[in-house]
Amino acid sequence: MGILDYISATWSQWLWLAAATAVTSSIYLLYFYPASKFPGPKLAAVSYVPRCYHWIRGRYPWFLEAMLHKYGRRKIHSGSGHSPMLTARRRCCPSGTQRGRLLYDTRYANDNLKAFFPFSLGPRQCASRDIAWSQTRLFLEKVLWTFDLEGVSGHEKSFDKDFRVYVMWERPGLYHNSAAFSKHNTSDTRLRARQPSIHAINLPQAIHSMLAIDRLRTSQLTEAHSSDLEGSVENAFTVNPGQSPHHQDRDSSPRTGELQTRLLLLGRYHRSYSTSRRISFGLVTCGKYEKMEIVCRLNFIEGGNIYFAYLRSFVSSAVNFMPKASLISDLYTDPCVLIPASRHRIRHSQISGPPGSVHNDFTRNLQTSTAHHPQEDYYDLGSFHRPVTTDSKDAQKWFDRGFIWTFGFNHEEAAKCFEKAIAKDPKCAMAYWGLAYSLGPNYNKPWHVFDKKEMNAHVIRTHRAAAEAKAKSTTAFAYAMESVYKDFSDDLDVATLYAEAMMNLNPWQLWDLPSGKPAKAARTLEVKEVLDRALSTEDGLRHPGLLHLYIHLMEMSPSPEAALTIADHLRGLVPDSGHLNHMPSHLDIMCGDYRRAIASNSEAIRADERFVSRAGPLNFYTLYRSHDYHFRIYSAMFSGQSKIALETIAQAEKSISEELLRVKSPPMADWLEGFLGIRVHVLIRFGRWQDILNLGIPKDQELYCVTTAMIHYGKGVALAATGMVEQAEKERALFRDAVKKVPPSRTLFNNKCIDILAIAGAMLDGELAYRQGKFDIAFESLRKSIALDDALPYDEPWGWMQPTRHAYGALLLEQGHVEMAAAVYSADLGMDNTLPRALQHPNNVWSLHGYHECLMKLGRTAEACIVKPQLRLAIAIADVPIRASCFCRL
Helix, strand or coil: CHHHHHHHHCHHHHHHHHHHHHHHHHHHHHHCCCHHHCCCHHHHCCCHHHHHHHHHHCCCCCCHHHHHHHHCCCCEEECCCCCCEECCCCCEECCCCCCHHHHCCHHHCCCCHHHHCCCCCCCCCCHHHHHHHHHHHHHHHHHHHHCCCCCCCCCHHHHHCCCCEEECCCCCCCHHHCHHHHHHCCCCCCCECCECCHHHHCHHHHHHHHCCCCCCCCCCCCHHHHHHHCCCCCCCCCCCCCCCCCCCCHHHCCCCCCCCCCCEEEEEECECCECCCCCCEEECCCCCCCEEEEEEEEEEEECCEEEEEEEEEEEECCCCCCCCCCCCCCCCCCCCCCCECCCCCCCHHHCCCCCCCHHHHHHHHHHHHHHHCCCCCCCCCCCCCCCCCCCCHHHHHHHHHHHHHHHCCCHHHHHHHHHHHHHHCCCCHHHHHHHHHHHCCECCECHHHCCHHHHHHHHHHHHHHCCCCCCCCHHHHHHHHHHHHHHCCCCHHHHHHHHHHHHCCCCCCCEECCCCEECCCCCHHHHHHHHHHHHCCCCHHHCHHHHHHHHHHHHCCCCHHHHHHHHHHHCCCCCCCHHHHHCCHHHHHHCCCHHHHHHHHHHHHHHHHHHHHHHCCCCCHHHHHHHHHHHHHHHHHHCCCHHHHHHHHHHHHHHCCHHHHCCCCCCHHHHHHHHHHHHHHHHHHCCCHHHHHCCCCCCCCCCCHHHHHHHHHHHHHHHHHCCCHHHHHHHHHHHHHHHCCCCCCCEECCEEHHHHHHHHHHHHHHHHHHHCCCHHHHHHHHHHHHHHHHCCCCCCCCCCCCCHHHHHHHHHHHCCCHHHHHHHHHHHHCCCCCCCHHHCCCCCHHHHHHHHHHHHHCCCHHHHHHHHHHHHHHHHHCCCCCCCCCCCCC
16 A cells, blocks of 8 residues: 555656656657658758757756755746747747747748657747746746845835746847857858757757846836836847857856856746736856856835845855756856855845945846847737848848738838838838838728828828839729739738738628628628638638738628637737727627627727827827727727726827817828717716716817717707706707818718717707607607618717617607517617617617516516526626616606
């Protein structure tokens, strides 16, 4: 029984040992089966397996997993907010340690790399990265084991509470692709910037490449504090002159007295996704390898102030804790493990050091690294890459960025990126194409939206960029893309451009809403065929342009829910593209998932705010920003969440300044002023009559013409609902006068504001007639408003934000027309398919309440029991009492 108990208690270690032995044996056999004997020229060119064998043979600590659990006093967590790859043992590994395509013969760079990496789960799952990650975790646990971490006096409790340490990472460019690498390796023909040898993934450099340089950005800090926190940048690895960090022999170990500095940021404090307190660790190795000193800098933020302390300890390489497992085994002659030999507590008062101290060396080398390797602070646009013909890495980078922005419909920023690509490489033809493409029309901005001044400027700018690209019209471009697609149908970017070109022929008119069939003049089915084919591939499901277009294609269809899984692939794919973060909500709202629509647009607004902080508001993308606010308000209104709706309308109003509205070209007022009338919709939706009556009329009624008309409409409804009919009639007269001043050019995304205000006029007539006791006239006016509402061009959010059926159904129910009211609510919820799919509002709390009330009054209890769970869930989300489908019902 003793042996059985022992095996039972240690089964995981035995299983790990067996797996390690199997892997080692496999590598051994593969290694001694020479690559030159592999059948075919492609396999013969693979040198990956022998390299992995050399790398692992003397370095892999097979019992590392057990040691982490046995000796680690504190657990090291993976950084939240990141999506690292997973190894076969489900351990998180940072992305981007090495690129598989760079270890493969460039003649076959376009092949399926996963098929040529038998040792791993794919080109981004190499074992060397796993080793480096494990050893980094082990080292950090040793630091935590040795030191008693102590905060600044008076802040110990806030720091120690729920203490967690994270290893963070990002995807920095690899050092062997840099100019410094080329400079240091000119004599070695094997070490090329685009075809490195195994030295490109030696352990210390792999750690350097994988670990995050945590910039610790937070809005709470002043600029001075922020710069103090941003302690390091990408490529903070320093080397002696003439030496390459990728190609150091045993003879290249430092002599006595030489200073070698290696800086690795190993972690940060992070609690509950908050930016209020953070911690970072740094490692400095100085002098001869037998004696080194660790300096851990502890940063945390409390109440907007930054506090920091240094934790010091000497390291001795004499301790052979884990043979052949070392953070520095490739840099120095003998293997060693970094184990601090003493314990220290360093308070805030002990930060500064004398000239020449390790602390000052640490800071000086940190500043030197920052000066030599400035890290560019740009938006996080994901990992999309489209290779183009250029010798400039910077040109390629800016082209990729421009292309991604076009997928996110931020064409102005895209044009800037393409212009930067041209500046980096004037011979890059695709950069000129990208500029011309981004300056032309798109799905949300066809040619007729451009004013004359703007069109002239864009045409001149485009002509200079691509003199040979003289497409006469959108139709010509679509036909031209068709021929390209026939030759390159497997190219996902070509498929994207072709699908968009066809969609641009009939923007927002791809489907006939009443019948649910494709519009006769549109090439809807062709677009769907192209997109379905492209999205059937794994790469297609990671392509932001394809995913974006598919949502636009399906949102107007009779089955928008069919694209929900496609939309899920777009969520978070391009973190700093507000419009792409927002796009899935087009389907969420159609399927009645209002909470998810709110969440998607909250993330979009976050990205938008970052963009506007850099680019400013005076651009066309402000329309997209307003669209995200609009959508979040719309979703909150349907779910009964007044707080979110009111907070968001305040944000939207703040973002649309008078200065912005006075921009003549492009005509910002025509595009944006209509959004300012949304506050009236929100206040009516939640029955805030006094707040409406307190609204002031804008001083410049010509500039704020739509807002003025909407305020008069809102006041009329509020006065009627509160029984002040005579005053309501005066407001109706003012409303009609204000509508006459609204120019036909004033729009709210896809709708003309004069068409939207026509619905308001019919609604106000119905409200007034109802309060005057003229019920037949009232219901006739409300039915007219419904017809006008249904006839609006397709848009999400819909042009009229509170369905007119909600007021109609509430007043019908109040007058005892229960059957008629039930039919109104059933249609609005999409339960009987009497309305086109685009006009249905599934799961909205207002109609659910009205329909359930009707069913109970009609004695249809079985149906009421089916509706009741939906209603209960919807009411749980709402933050106002739901007693009717419209607060106009007294």
